Amino acid sequence: MTSVLVSRLARLLAVLLAVTAASFCMVSLLPGDTVTAMLGANASEEDRAAVREELRLDDPLPVRYARWVGDAVTGDLGTSYRTRQPVTEAIGQRIGVTLQLVVLSQLIALAVAVPMAIFGALRPGSLLDKLLSSTQLALLATPGYLVAVGLMAVFAVQLGWFDTTGYVRFTENPLLNLKSLLLPALALAAEQIALYARVLRTDLVNTFDQDFIWFARAKGNSTRRIVLRHALRPSSIGIVTLTGISVGRMIGGTVLVETIFSLPGLGRYTIDAINNRDFMALQGAVVVLTVGFVLVNFVADLLHGVLDPRIRTAVRPA
Structure with missing residues (x-):
């Protein structure tokens, strides 16, 4: 190992x-x-x-x-050509916003996608399964910027439940911080909800046909216990892999979402660097975003060994 x-x-x-x-x-x-x-x-x-x-x-x-x-x-990413601020310092001031946005988006995506996948897999081909699949296809077909603009138009402009722009730091007010990130996180999570749900549903359907699931049913285990105790873990390998890849997509998506919602994060910093031809700031931002993507995929790769014992067995010396 x-x-x-x-x-x-x-x-x-x-x-x-x-x-x-x-x-x-x-x-x-x-x-x-x-x-x-x-x-x-x-x-x-x-x-x-x-x-x-x-x-x-x-x-x-x-x-x-x-x-x-x-x-x-040594941690020195250079100095911004335009503001003369050290790039490391500028990124440090903004990366927390982007991390919050990505983590919250992932939590929302998983919290919605896992139940959708379970309900669809329990009754494949049913009316509920078809409705959930249609919803997922609609989310996949809708461009991210349209989701962001639509959420802002409905919940911020029409209903007035959220501010159209602005960010409140967690240290100032945790509740307002969550409120300022909720719409952007939903916009970022929309596509991932559909992807996660479709992958997990397919894996669950295959798992439900395995012999050990039939044995668990024969022993009188409840559906809830079978899903949570026996089926969910071996069916999660695909979604773990997809999560690692999707974090990179989400990190890229923050560039658009942070610009639309005026969030002072790393994505908006990247756009400002491009507009100002601030190549040192742009290089620093691109590298930090890339490092984040590679590290998340590295962790996801390691988690395969936790979820699938066959991987651990395969790497043991003979």
């Missing part, structure tokens, strides 16, 4: 290096000029040259990347 863990850690580091190198190249090749964004189009050539020299923008791309990696290892 230790060798497998070391192997996965090595693979994780290799993925991080590859992704950071690719993102650094793509960010550097984006259209627009950093110096023009900082000084304006009317800046003199002397001022422009001085800024380029100060930021060492004329160094070859591999040299800039190697220097950035060396600084990043």
Whole structure:
């Protein structure tokens, strides 16, 4: 098991290096000029040259990347070209909002999807199962921005239950903090609810046909006990894998949701960096988002061994 863990850690580091190198190249090749964004189009050539020299923008791309990696290892992601604020400090101020949003979205998605999957799997092909499947297809077919705008139009504008924009920090008021994140979290969770429910329902239907489930029924176990005690765990492997992948989709989705709901998170910081041609801030944000995605998938990979003993058995030495 230790060798497998070391192997996965090595693979994780290799993925991080590859992704950071690719993102650094793509960010550097984006259209627009950093110096023009900082000084304006009317800046003199002397001022422009001085800024380029100060930021060492004329160094070859591999040299800039190697220097950035060396600084990043120590926790220094550079300084924003536009605000002159350390990128690490700026991300630290915003990452809590994004983490709250993603965690709340995942909790909502799982809390809704698991019961939907169970009810559908208990009576496959029934009217309830067809209604749930139709709802899931509708959620999958609706673009995320339409879900966000629709939730805002109904619950914020028409009913007035929520504010259209604004964020309250948890330390200021926990209840208002939850309220300010609820609509964005629902918008982010909508697609995941459908994905989780469909995958878990399929796995549950297959599990219900296994011999050990028939044996549990023959022993007189209640449906509730069979589902919760015997069927749910072996059916959860697919949804755990999907959760790891979906967190990455959710992290990407925060860029849109945070912009629509004016949340001061990492997604909106990324959009602002793109609009301002602030490549150092953009690179830092992209790397942090990527690290989060890779780490979540790493944890999901490890959880497979907990949910499926066959994986642990397979890695034991003979």
